Amino acid sequence: MLPVVAAALVDGEGRVLLQRRPPGKQMADLWEFPGGKIEPGESPEAALARELAEELAITVDPATAIPLTFASAALGQRHLLLLLYLIRDWQGEPRPLEASALAWVLPQDMHALAMPPADVPLVAMLERLL
Numbered sequence: 001m002l003p004v005v006a007a008a009l010v011d012g013e014g015r016v017l018l019q020r021r022p023p024g025k026q027m028a029d030l031w032e033f034p035g036g037k038i039e040p041g042e043s044p045e046a047a048l049a050r051e052l053a054e055e056l057a058i059t060v061d062p063a064t065a066i067p068l069t070f071a072s073a074a075l076g077q078r079h080l081l082l083l084l085y086l087i088r089d090w091q092g093e094p095r096p097l098e099a100s101a102l103a104w105v106l107p108q109d110m111h112a113l114a115m116p117p118a119d120v121p122l123v124a125m126l127e128r129l130l
């Protein structure tokens with residue numbers, strides 16, 4: 001089981017921040033929610049704040065991360081459990097420290113982007129929940 005946290009960072013216009021995975025990595029060039037693997041002993045919320053600092057250079061208070069939905073999907077030989085949190089408040093301007101690009105996208109417009117298979121049901125949930 002691979003536990004992963006990811007963030008739906010939502011701006012005042014209901015757009016969600018996506019980042020593009022860089023060339024050379026697994027699932028290169030796909031658009032994903034910022035986030036990553038939970039380290040042993042780490043809470044999901046702490047992992048989320050750490051990943052957002054590492055990937056986007058923003059500061060998030062773990063207590064303000066709102067559990068939104070999750071995805072459960074096979075990922076190679078492993079099984080991915082992706083916990084998606086809603087984040088409406090952060091400090092700093094997101095910068096693509098690890099991604100090749102960032103984009104603010106309405107959920108309804110995400111269908112036009114190539115995303116990991118596990119994210120497809122998450123997009124459908126965002127359309128209904130945001």
Ligand SMILES: Nc1nc2c([nH]c(=O)n2[C@@H]2O[C@H](COP(=O)(O)OP(=O)(O)OP(=O)(O)O)[C@@H](O)[C@H]2O)c(=O)[nH]1
Pocket residue numbers: 004005006025026027031032033034035036037075080082116117118119
């Ligand atoms: N952050 C993120 N990861 C996702 C999404 N959808 C999805 O299948 N994943 C998968 O969940 C895992 C996330 O872990 P990660 O971001 O630390 O993985 P990575 O390969 O980029 O980092 P690594 O080099 O440290 O292993 C990856 O296998 C990634 O492909 C998503 O929307 N956001």
